[in-house]
Amino acid sequence: MIKLYGFGPGLGLPDLSPFVIKAMILLEMAGLPFEVKTGLGGVRKAPKRKLPFIEDDGKVVADSRFILSYLERRYGADFSGGYDEATLAVGLMAERMLEESSYFLALERRWIRPDGWAVLEETAFSRLPRPMRAIFPPLVRRSVRKSLEGQGTGRLTESENDALAAENGRALALLLADKPYLLGDRPCRSDATALAFILAGSCDAFPGAIRDSIVNEPNVLAYRDRLRAQYLQGSARTESSG
Numbered sequence: 001m002i003k004l005y006g007f008g009p010g011l012g013l014p015d016l017s018p019f020v021i022k023a024m025i026l027l028e029m030a031g032l033p034f035e036v037k038t039g040l041g042g043v044r045k046a047p048k049r050k051l052p053f054i055e056d057d058g059k060v061v062a063d064s065r066f067i068l069s070y071l072e073r074r075y076g077a078d079f080s081g082g083y084d085e086a087t088l089a090v091g092l093m094a095e096r097m098l099e100e101s102s103y104f105l106a107l108e109r110r111w112i113r114p115d116g117w118a119v120l121e122e123t124a125f126s127r128l129p130r131p132m133r134a135i136f137p138p139l140v141r142r143s144v145r146k147s148l149e150g151q152g153t154g155r156l157t158e159s160e161n162d163a164l165a166a167e168n169g170r171a172l173a174l175l176l177a178d179k180p181y182l183l184g185d186r187p188c189r190s191d192a193t194a195l196a197f198i199l200a201g202s203c204d205a206f207p208g209a210i211r212d213s214i215v216n217e218p219n220v221l222a223y224r225d226r227l228r229a230q231y232l233q234g235s236a237r238t239e240s241s242g
């Protein structure tokens, strides 16, 4: 069975990482049974030092984007929804907005703002043994801060980041409009990314602009609830630590 490595569930989310949630949704969309392996140790085993990655029949595939193409190649999964190339290109741009812009705004919200960090630290690191708990989380936080400064999000003010989050949320709501799925009346790969980021972004534990940009859009909320019921009931998924 395919093993999917993630951080683990928390704060009402199936995983703390939107990329892991995306991989779960892709596996569910493909109708493939899988086992989720959780724990911080997964990062050490990860070929790119990031989660998710999967192990399947001795093969290791890292990165949700390459997990997607692996499932297409190996299992004939079809994430195109039957849309034409131009429509899928629009979906890809939305995915890139979420993964390359919204993601960093969410990192800043969770890791840097003191109230976000208090929640995240407790959720992600509470199972660490005592001496590690004092040392490891601040080190990881420092490295996230450095990455955010390099990437640019960390150099903006909170209100500048909030303005960008509001724009991204509105763009997603306008793209979805009154369609059942992001690109039309059939699900496709972009829905896996959109649903994952909408779930992560609307998490009640991190109030503010990111969450507001989702919960204030009735079509996005309805989409989230409908697709969560469709893809995240965990029918194909079993969970274990390690």
Ligand SMILES: N[C@@H](CCC(=O)N[C@@H](CS)C(=O)NCC(=O)O)C(=O)O
Pocket (backbone or CB within 6 Å): 017, 018, 019, 043, 049, 050, 051, 052, 062, 063, 064, 065
């Ligand atoms: N492009 C990757 C992004 C994965 C990613 O950024 N994962 C983060 C968690 S959300 C991670 O594992 N970070 C650990 C680290 O950087 O040490 C994908 O799509 O899978």
